[in-house]
Amino acid sequence: MAHAQPPIPVTARSRGPLAGRVRVPGDKSISHRSLIFGLLAIGETRISGLLEGEDVMRTADAARALGAIVHHDSPGSWRVRGVGVGGLREPGGVLDFGNAGTGSRLMMGVCGAHPITTVFDGDASLRKRPMRRILDPLELMGTTIVSQEEGGRVPLTLRGPKEAVPITYRTPVASAQIKSAVLLAGLAAPGETTVIETEATRDHTETMLRHFGADVAVSPDGAHGRRIVLKGQPELQAAPIVVPTDPSSAAFPLVAALIVPGSDILIESVMANPLRSGLLTTLREMGADISVESEANEGGEAVATLRVRAGVLKGVTVPPERAPSMIDEYPVLAVAASFATGTTRMRGLQELRVKESDRLAAVEAGLKAAGVTCAIEGDDLVVEGRDGAVDGGGLVATHLDHRIAMSFLVMGLATRQPMTVDDGAMIATSFPSFIALMNGLGGDIA
Numbered sequence: 509m510a511h512a513q514p515p516i517p518v519t520a521r522s523r524g525p526l527a528g529r530v531r532v533p534g535d536k537s538i539s540h541r542s543l544i545f546g547l548l549a550i551g552e553t554r555i556s557g558l559l560e561g562e563d564v565m566r567t568a569d570a571a572r573a574l575g576a577i578v579h580h581d582s583p584g585s586w587r588v589r590g591v592g593v594g595g596l597r598e599p600g601g602v603l604d605f606g607n608a609g610t611g612s613r614l615m616m617g618v619c620g621a622h623p624i625t626t627v628f629d630g631d632a633s634l635r636k637r638p639m640r641r642i643l644d645p646l647e648l649m650g651t652t653i654v655s656q657e658e659g660g661r662v663p664l665t666l667r668g669p670k671e672a673v674p675i676t677y678r679t680p681v682a683s684a685q686i687k688s689a690v691l692l693a694g695l696a697a698p699g700e701t702t703v704i705e706t707e708a709t710r711d712h713t714e715t716m717l718r719h720f721g722a723d724v725a726v727s728p729d730g731a732h733g734r735r736i737v738l739k740g741q742p743e744l745q746a747a748p749i750v751v752p753t754d755p756s757s758a759a760f761p762l763v764a765a766l767i768v769p770g771s772d773i774l775i776e777s778v779m780a781n782p783l784r785s786g787l788l789t790t791l792r793e794m795g796a797d798i799s800v801e802s803e804a805n806e807g808g809e810a811v812a813t814l815r816v817r818a819g820v821l822k823g824v825t826v827p828p829e830r831a832p833s834m835i836d837e838y839p840v841l842a843v844a845a846s847f848a849t850g851t852t853r854m855r856g857l858q859e860l861r862v863k864e865s866d867r868l869a870a871v872e873a874g875l876k877a878a879g880v881t882c883a884i885e886g887d888d889l890v891v892e893g894r895d896g897a898v899d900g901g902g903l904v905a906t907h908l909d910h911r912i913a914m915s916f917l918v919m920g921l922a923t924r925q926p927m928t929v930d931d932g933a934m935i936a937t938s939f940p941s942f943i944a945l946m947n948g949l950g951g952d953i954a
């Protein structure tokens with residue numbers, strides 16, 4: 509499958525303070541959803557600021573295979589002429605989602621509720637990831653799992669029912685992908701589809717449902733949870749989308765500026781959605797010098813331009829209920845924690861084991877390669893901070909995981925010895941301009 513090219517090792521070296529002003533690319537979660545909603549709407553959806561990373565391009569290809577007309581006008585600017593809910597065409601071939609959990613899982617929700625047969629596949633990383641979490645609710649809605657690899661993995665084949673059955677579903681783990689797959693499937697079902705989540709997760713699907721004219725009601729459920737009720741079979745109307753920047757990408761220059769002594773940078777228009785802001789909360793608790801220079805609204809999301817200055821960080825305990833709001837940021841938080849004074853304990857990280865790699869194991873191995881003491885205790889990751897002085901010098905195995913690659917390259921900008929990651933190719937899945945952007949701030953990554 510995809511990405512069988514020879515690995516491309518990349519090395520980061522420390523070369524003095526970072527300075528300058530950057531804007532990171534569009535949000536990956538919102539970019540996938542923009543194309544999917546464009547497919548499911550009637551009319552032409554105009555998107556600006558779309559992330560043109562490999563994961564999102566797979567979703568664009570899938571939308572085309574399902575009948576949408578997708579045009580790329582200029583960098584970030586796309587148009588999608590949709591087929592409407594119920595109007596999907598059966599694809600002629602396999603839908604290959606490459607490395608993308610979000611694209612594949614959300615599209616399983618879409619396709620599994622339509623009366624078509626679809627085959628899903630991906631790269632070696634995606635082939636290891638659990639899909640039962642999507643297949644279980646889909647089966648309740650009437651989808652037939654024609655074939656699947658052991659444990660519900662891709663390659664797998666779905667056949668949708670004539671008409672999907674609406675369900676009430678409590679997600680078994682905090683996952684915006686499960687929630688979104690069920691809601692997207694619920695679009696094709698008559699009546700009300702309800703998703704209940706014990707911990708609130710990113711709400712981009714709910715926001716976009718409303719934006720395209722669906723009737724969706726969200727109410728609190730328990731201490732941290734939400735209940736989302738969707739009225740099925742709406743006629744979604746094309747609507748313009750401005751994709752705000754990706755806070756999960758902003759995390760890399762942000763942490764780099766905190767740990768490279770003397771740094772002082774501005775990161776423009778970082779999406780400030782509270783369900784995506786756990787890293788900022790945690791870094792501030794660690795004593796990070798992050799100030800808000802200005803605030804605005806982009807595409808319906810609050811954004812803030814952040815000034816970030818290097819300084820002393822102190823170890824903290826990160827509570828498990830914060831995990832959904834910073835789920836993809838733990839690898840780079842572990843890097844920040846390595847430079848802090850004292851111990852950082854990140855609690856409740858079981859979901860990190862089923863991302864593009866087992867991120868708990870990959871982070872532990874990478875930190876140890878850099879001379880940092882750390883341990884996995886149950887579902888917690890514990891990092892002993894080295895008070896600003898990390899040796900580095902290790903070779904880090906990235907296991908087809910973009911966030912592992914970028915996190916350890918950020919680390920190498922501040923370690924005594926350079927850090928090398930075994931393969932930088934996967935960075936293109938979410939942040940193709942990462943190396944150029946970091947080097948533009950004064951980094952040395954090559």
Ligand SMILES: O=C(O)C1=C[C@@H](OP(=O)(O)O)[C@@H](O)[C@H](O)C1
Pocket residue numbers: 536537538610682683684685686688710835836859
């Ligand atoms: O819905 C989304 O766009 C995402 C949800 C999260 O996954 P889970 O739903 O598996 O937590 C996150 O890790 C992923 O990068 C994007």
Ligand SMILES: C=C(OP(=O)(O)O)C(=O)O
Pocket residue numbers: 536607608609610611836863864911938
């Ligand atoms: C987990 C991630 O993405 P996905 O699940 O879409 O592969 C990520 O980008 O860190």
